Amino acid sequence: MTGITLTAEQIRNAPAAVRQWIEQEVFTSLGLAAPRAAVTIPPQASHLVACSVEDIAGVLEHIRGVLPAVNVLFELGRPGISFGQPAVMTFRLMDILHHTRLHDVGEAITCLEMINQALTEVKKDPSVRFCGFDNEGHCLIAPQTQASIATLWQTMMQRQQAAQAREAAGRVAPAA
Numbered sequence: 001m002t003g004i005t006l007t008a009e010q011i012r013n014a015p016a017a018v019r020q021w022i023e024q025e026v027f028t029s030l031g032l033a034a035p036r037a038a039v040t041i042p043p044q045a046s047h048l049v050a051c052s053v054e055d056i057a058g059v060l061e062h063i064r065g066v067l068p069a070v071n072v073l074f075e076l077g078r079p080g081i082s083f084g085q086p087a088v089m090t091f092r093l094m095d096i097l098h099h100t101r102l103h104d105v106g107e108a109i110t111c112l113e114m115i116n117q118a119l120t121e122v123k124k125d126p127s128v129r130f131c132g133f134d135n136e137g138h139c140l141i142a143p144q145t146q147a148s149i150a151t152l153w154q155t156m157m158q159r160q161q162a163a164q165a166r167e168a169a170g171r172v173a174p175a176a
Contacts, residue, residue, distance in 0.1 A: 006022075047127065047128065048088065048129050048131065048132055048141065048142050048145075049119070049123070049129065049130070049145070050143075050144035050145055051142070051145040051148050052144075053151050053152050055122055055123070055148065056073070056145070056148045056149050056152045057152060058118075058122035059115055059122055059130065060073065060152070062117075062122065063114055063115060066111070066114060068107065068111050069111040069114045072096060072108060072111040072112060072115065073149065075091070075096050075100055076089075076091060076096075076139070076145070076146060076149050077152070078150075082143055088140045088141065088143070089140070089141050089142070089143050089145075089146045090138040090140055091138060092139075093105050093108050093109070093137045096139060105137070108139075109133070112131050112139060115130050115131065116129055116130045118130075
């Protein structure tokens with residue numbers, strides 16, 4: 001028997017077929033059932049929209065009380081892999097699952113569907129979609145949506161740091 005060691009980065013950058021094979025081998029070795037492939041959303045039934053920072057803030061307001069969904073939303077602010085024409089950003093559901101510490105892919109999909117629903121309420125259009133899925137276990141979003149999520153996250157972190165700095169400055173008594 002021969003063994004090899006791969007870093008998370010090597011696995012993440014491997015071709016899709018290799019990643020799928022590795023996932024199957026891990027599930028098999030652990031005696032687990034492999035996750036079912038996500039269902040593709042037919043393009044004629046709905047469409048991915050490019051969300052602005054304001055759209056994402058509205059979505060966040062709708063899901064604020066559901067921490068796992070908030071975590072999934074901000075997970076999609078990370079850089080993804082862009083492909084296709086028109087371009088879409090792809091994120092592996094297994095990576096989302098791992099980074100958000102959810103228990104199974106079904107939970108991640110439930111959170112993504114909550115985000116989709118929140119966007120339909122924000123946009124007041126039942127045909128819009130924040131994300132879609134492919135048959136290889138990926139979540140798909142518009143590149144502008146990913147950039148808007150990242151921008152909202154950065155803005156929130158800057159506000160938090162500024163508030164902490166003001167609070168710290170208020171606690172420091174001037175030397176007299």
